[in-house]
Amino acid sequence: VIAKGEAIVVHREPDGSERTLNTLHAGDYFGEVGILTGHARNATVRAKTSLEVLALDADGLRSLMSSSQKTGDEVARVAKSRERIEDGAAD
Secondary structure (H helix, E strand, O other): OEEEOOEEEEEEOOOOOEEEEEEEOOOOOOOHHHHHHOOOOOOEEEEOOOOEEOOOOHHHHHHHHHHOHHHHHHHHHHHHHHHHHHHHHHO
């Protein structure tokens, strides 16, 4: 979870170039796709400014998701959406 700052999400293309997929801000999070799906990452998150982040391990994320139906549904929805975007970037 980004507490402060901005980060970019990039995908490396087959020709070696990078394509920016998204910009993340305070309150945004990343890394949930790999935890929830077990799939290897298709994108890299890189600091755009100085960052302060809060880290959750897999158990922490699952605990957070199970503690609130709304939070769990939202994280699952975002993860599914990001996985589709990353899969499209890999094509």
